[in-house]
Amino acid sequence: MSDYTLFTPAQTGAIKLSNxxxxAPMTRSRAIGNIPNDLMATYYGQRATAGLIITEGTSPSPNGLGYSRIPGIFSQEQIEGWKKVTSAVHAKGGKIVIQLMHTGRISHLLNLPEGA
Structure with missing residues (x-):
């Protein structure tokens, strides 16, 4: 195994990774009210030893919420929720980036807030 580099440090741009x-991102539909929560912070924190975590698809705007219970990042409450998640990952030395996902035309009206 000494010939493998999978578990050796890596760097991509300015980001230094432990391996x-x-x-990869996995949409888990656990964000009740589209707000990242303690369950999500625990989930990502448990996986912080991966070199890099890419979050589940996260809507940048209300009209991008095409699936129920996906997180957003367009309100202060959502931003605070993501701060919990990133803090959990950083506390264990991990790196995390957000995957922005706007569902576009596949959105169903029942999953969108009024007026979106």
Whole structure:
């Protein structure tokens, strides 16, 4: 295994990673009210030893909420929720980036806030 670089430090741009592993995004639909929560902070914190975590798809605007219970990042309450998540990951030495996801035309009216 000494010939493998998977578990050796890596760098991509200015981001230094503890290894070459990347946790791919998985939409989990756990954001009640579209707000990142303690359950999500625990989930990502438990996976913080991956070299890089890419979060689940996160809507940048109310009209991008095409699935129920996906997180957003367009309100202060959502931003505070993501701060909990990133703090949990950073506390264990992990790196995390957000995947922005606007669902566009596949959105269903029942998943959108009024007026979106």
């Amino acid at each position: 070459h592993l990347v946790l």
